[in-house]
Amino acid sequence: MATNVNPTRMELTRLKKRLTTAVRGHKLLKDKRDEMVRQFMLHIRRNYDLRLEVEKALQEVARRFGLAKAQMGALRVSEALLYPARAAVFEVGIHNVMSVDVPTVKYTGGDGEADIPYAFTFTSSSLDNAVMELSKYLPKLLELAEVEKTCNLLAIEIEKTRRRVNALEYVMIPEMQESIKFITMKLEENDRASTVRLMKAKEMMAQAEAKAKARVVKKAI
Numbered sequence: 209m210a211t212n213v214n215p216t217r218m219e220l221t222r223l224k225k226r227l228t229t230a231v232r233g234h235k236l237l238k239d240k241r242d243e244m245v246r247q248f249m250l251h252i253r254r255n256y257d258l259r260l261e262v263e264k265a266l267q268e269v270a271r272r273f274g275l276a277k278a279q280m281g282a283l284r285v286s287e288a289l290l291y292p293a294r295a296a297v298f299e300v301g302i303h304n305v306m307s308v309d310v311p312t313v314k315y316t317g318g319d320g321e322a323d324i325p326y327a328f329t330f331t332s333s334s335l336d337n338a339v340m341e342l343s344k345y346l347p348k349l350l351e352l353a354e355v356e357k358t359c360n361l362l363a364i365e366i367e368k369t370r371r372r373v374n375a376l377e378y379v380m381i382p383e384m385q386e387s388i389k390f391i392t393m394k395l396e397e398n399d400r401a402s403t404v405r406l407m408k409a410k411e412m413m414a415q416a417e418a419k420a421k422a423r424v425v426k427k428a429i
Contacts, residue, residue: 219391234373273285
């Protein structure tokens with residue numbers, strides 16, 4: 209790239225300003241990347257804890273559903289669950305984490321109806337407990353979905369920032385430094401050439417002046 213730049217003082221000044229901006233931007237991007245990685249690790253740990261808790265709860269719910277099917281039969285369990293479930297109310301928003309918009313989902317409750325959508329008369333306690341347990345862990349499921357989405361978005365942004373940092377560190381900044389070095393060497397070479405030409409011209413003028421004086425002296429004699 210250095211051989212394609214115009215070796216002028218104006219171009220040198222422009223490149224030095226760009227280099228200063230690039231170095232400052234590189235530092236800011238590195239700081240942003242490091243903080244996003246820290247936030248990512250916090251969310252990853254939270255995601256891990258939530259997933260363990262939710263998976264353990266869902267395994268217990270699945271066990272209770274299986275027990276209910278064994279006691280009541282799959283058809284009667286399906287019939288019991290055909291009743292309309294209660295409506296749930298959520299608050300969905302956006303939270304900013306290091307310039308990354310991540311979703312927030314908050315469970316604010318149902319419509320006031322009972323947790324069990326069917327009558328207790330012909331159902332087993334295993335089915336009732338399974339449905340109650342699912343209702344109880346609904347907020348945790350929503351939080352898990354929120355944290356996982358946040359982790360995905362942060363991972364994407366971290367990768368983008370990492371590429372920008374690498375592009376600045378290994379491509380743009382070295383190229384600008386090389387161009388500045390090339391222009392500086394060219395300008396110094398031009399200055400030396402100009403100095404040599406001036407010295408040569410001065411020497412030639414002195415020689416011409418000396419010859420002119422010699423001719424005047426010769427004519428006077």
